[in-house]
Amino acid sequence: MQHLRRCIWTELAAPDDSRCLLQLQPTAAVAGLPRWAALAFIQRHEPFSREWYAGSAGYLSLAQSEFCVALRSAKVNHDTLRLYAGAGIVSGSDAQQEWQEIDNKAAGLRSLLCP
Secondary structure, three states, rough: OOOOOOOOHHHHHHOHHHHHHHHOOHHHHHHHHHHHHHHHHHHHHOOOOOOOOOOOEEEEEOOOEEEEEEEOOOEEOOOOEEOOOOOOOOOOOOHHHHHHHHHHHHHHHHHHHOO
């Protein structure tokens, strides 16, 4: 199993790195396509907020910016640790296998933070 990786390079007439970042998120792998219809579906049917899941991690600077999609992340709030992981649900997905994939991803992160 391997995920695809795509680097996007371009020259901008009027550089605006934060605008570029907003246009790229959420990715199709996270929200689906067409983007706005998929986001509306998610908002109507998911009983929770995705919060930090699949957000961007990176930096902005005057010279350049670089970001990645944070498919696994953690949020610490006082004495609470919240882990974020997900799976790509497509036609033909097996619900039990997808839940197991999410559990496996979270377990890897948990093992680093809660030895």
